[in-house]
Amino acid sequence: MALDLGPLDGHVGYLLRRAQLAVFADIGAGLAAHAMSPADYAVLTVIDSNPGAGPSQVAETLGIQKTNFVPLIRRMEARGLVLRTPSARDRRSVDLTLTEDGKTFLATLHAMAQAHVDRVRDHLGPAEYEALLAPLQRLARLTRPA
Amino acid sequence: MALDLGPLDGHVGYLLRRAQLAVFADIGAGLAAHAMSPADYAVLTVIDSNPGAGPSQVAETLGIQKTNFVPLIRRMEARGLVLRTPSARDRRSVDLTLTEDGKTFLATLHAMAQAHVDRVRDHLGPAEYEALLAPLQRLARLTRPA
DNA sequence: CATTATTGGTTATTTGATATAACTATTTTC
DNA sequence: GAAAATAGTTATATCAAATAACCAATAATG
Numbered sequence: 001m002a003l004d005l006g007p008l009d010g011h012v013g014y015l016l017r018r019a020q021l022a023v024f025a026d027i028g029a030g031l032a033a034h035a036m037s038p039a040d041y042a043v044l045t046v047i048d049s050n051p052g053a054g055p056s057q058v059a060e061t062l063g064i065q066k067t068n069f070v071p072l073i074r075r076m077e078a079r080g081l082v083l084r085t086p087s088a089r090d091r092r093s094v095d096l097t098l099t100e101d102g103k104t105f106l107a108t109l110h111a112m113a114q115a116h117v118d119r120v121r122d123h124l125g126p127a128e129y130e131a132l133l134a135p136l137q138r139l140a141r142l143t144r145p146a
Numbered sequence: 147m148a149l150d151l152g153p154l155d156g157h158v159g160y161l162l163r164r165a166q167l168a169v170f171a172d173i174g175a176g177l178a179a180h181a182m183s184p185a186d187y188a189v190l191t192v193i194d195s196n197p198g199a200g201p202s203q204v205a206e207t208l209g210i211q212k213t214n215f216v217p218l219i220r221r222m223e224a225r226g227l228v229l230r231t232p233s234a235r236d237r238r239s240v241d242l243t244l245t246e247d248g249k250t251f252l253a254t255l256h257a258m259a260q261a262h263v264d265r266v267r268d269h270l271g272p273a274e275y276e277a278l279l280a281p282l283q284r285l286a287r288l289t290r291p292a
Numbered sequence: 293c294a295t296t297a298t299t300g301g302t303t304a305t306t307t308g309a310t311a312t313a314a315c316t317a318t319t320t321t322c
Numbered sequence: 323g324a325a326a327a328t329a330g331t332t333a334t335a336t337c338a339a340a341t342a343a344c345c346a347a348t349a350a351t352g
Contacts, residue, residue, distance in 0.1 A: 002203075002206065002207050003192055003195070003196040003199055003203055003204065003207040004192070004195045004196055005191075005192060005195070005207065006191050006192060006194060006196075007191060007195075007256065008188055008191050008192065009283070010279065011259070011263065012169060012263055012266050012275075012278070012279070012282070013166075013169045013170060013173050013184065013259075013262075013263070014184075014188065014286075015279065015283060016162065016165055016166040016169055016170075016282060017170070017184070018209070018285075019162055019282045019285035019286045019288075020159075020162040020163055020166045021209070022285050022286060022287075022288035023158060023159045023162055023288075024159060024162075024163070026288075027159045037338095038159065038160075038163070039338090042154055042160060045151075045153060045154050046149055046150070046151060046152060046154065048152060049149070049151070049152030049153075050149040050150055050152075053149055054300070054301085055300075055301065055302095056299080056300055056301075057148075057149055058149065060148065061148050061149040061151065063164065063167065064339090065339070065340070066300080066301075066302090067301090067302080067303085067339095067340080067342095068338075068339060068340080069301095070301075070302060070303085087300095090299090090300075090347075090348070091346080091347060091348085092345095092346060092347045092348070093299095093300055093301080094300080094301075110153065113157070113159075116159075117157065117158055117159070120158050120285070123284070123285075123288075124281050124285070128281045128284070129158075129281065131277040131278075131280075132158070132277075132278065132281040132282070133156065133158070133161065134274060134277075135165075135270050135274045135275065135277065136158070136162060136165045136278070137161060138269070138270055138274070139164075139165035139168050139169060139266070139269075139270070140160075140161050140164035140165045140168060142165075142168035142172075142269070143164050143167055143168045143171070183309095185309090200329070200330085201329075201331095202328080202329060202330075210310090211310070211312095212329080212331090213310095213311080213312085213313095213330090213331080213332085214309075214310060214311080215330095216331060216332085233329095236318075236319070236328090236329075237317080237318060237319085238316095238317060238318045238319070238328070238329045238330065239318090239328090239329055239330080240329080240330075
C-alpha cells in the first residue's frame with residue numbers, strides 16, 4: 001500500500017521527523033493520560049532541576065517563546081504543581097518552584113517516561129540505542145533559542 | 147544563561163525533537179527561499195518516485211491526512227509543478243505526475259537539500275552520521291499512518 | 293545622576309499545521 | 323442488486339507557535 005519514499009528514506013531531516021513523531025505518539029499518549037503535554041513535562045522537569053529560576057530562563061532553555069510560556073505555566077500553577085513567588089532580587093521577576101504535589105507528580109511522570117524510553121531501547125537494542133544518543137545530542141545543541 | 151536540562155538531556159524523545167527542529171531550521175530556510183515547505187518537498191519527491199500514484203497513496207505514504215493533502219497538491223498544481231489527470235482505471239481517482247518544470251525544479255531542490263545534509267554530516271563526522279541513520283530508520287518505520 | 297536602553301513578564305492577536313465531520317461519486321463485496 | 327468500502331473533496335475546529343505592543347523595573351551611558 002505504501003509507496004516508495006525515494007531519496008527521502010535516507011534523508012536525515014525526514015527520518016528525524018518521522019522518528020520524532022513515532023516516539024512522541026508513544027510517550028505523548030502516556031502523558032496525555034495525565035492531561036500533560038510533552039512541553040508541560042519538560043517545563044516541570046527543568047523547574048525541578050533549577051528551582052527558583054524565572055519564566056524567561058526556563059522558556060529559553062527549552063526553546064519555548066516566553067509569550068507562549070505564560071498560559072502553560074499558569075495551567076501548572078492552577079493545578080497546584082508550580083509555585084510562582086515574587087523574586088527577592090529583582091522585583092520584575094518571578095521565582096518558579098515545584099510544590100510538593102508537583103514533585104510527587106513529576107516523579108510518577110519520570111517513571112512512566114522511563115518505561116517508554118526502555119521500550120524504545122528494547123526496540124533498537126542497547127548498542128544502536130547508545131549509538132543514537134550521541135549524534136542526537138550534538139544536533140540538538142545546534143538549536144539557538146532566541 | 148541556559149539552565150540545566152536535568153534528565154531531559156538524555157531523553158530520546160526530547161533529543162529527537164530538538165535535533166529535528168535544528169535540522170529543519172536549516173533545511174527549512176533553504177526551502178522557504180523557494181516558497182516550499184518540507185511537506186511540499188516531500189510530496190514532490192514521492193510523486194517523482196511513484197508517477198501516476200493517487201493523492202490518497204501519496205498522503206498515506208507521508209503520514210499526511212488526505213484532507214490536508216488537498217490544498218497542498220492544489221498549490222503545486224497551480225504552480226505548474228504537478229499534473230492532476232483523471233485516472234483511466236478508476237473514475238474516482240486522479241493520477242499525479244510531475245510536469246517537466248516540476249522535475250527540473252525538484253532537481254534543484256534535491257541539490258540544495260543534499261548540500262544541507264552534507265553540512266549535517268560534516269558537523270557530526272561520517273562515522274557518527276552513519277551510526278545515526280540506521281536507528282532513525284527503525285524508529286521512523288514505527289509510524290503507523292492512518 | 294538623569295536619561296536611555298534593556299530586561300522580565302504579560303496581553304492580545306495572527307498564522308500555520310493538523311484533526312474531525314460530513315458529503316458525492318464510484319467501485320467492490322456479498 | 324443492495325450494502326459496504328474507497329477516492330476525492332469541502333468546511334470547520336483545534337492547537338502549537340510566531341508577532342506586536344505594552345508596563346514596570348533594572349542596567350547602562352554620557
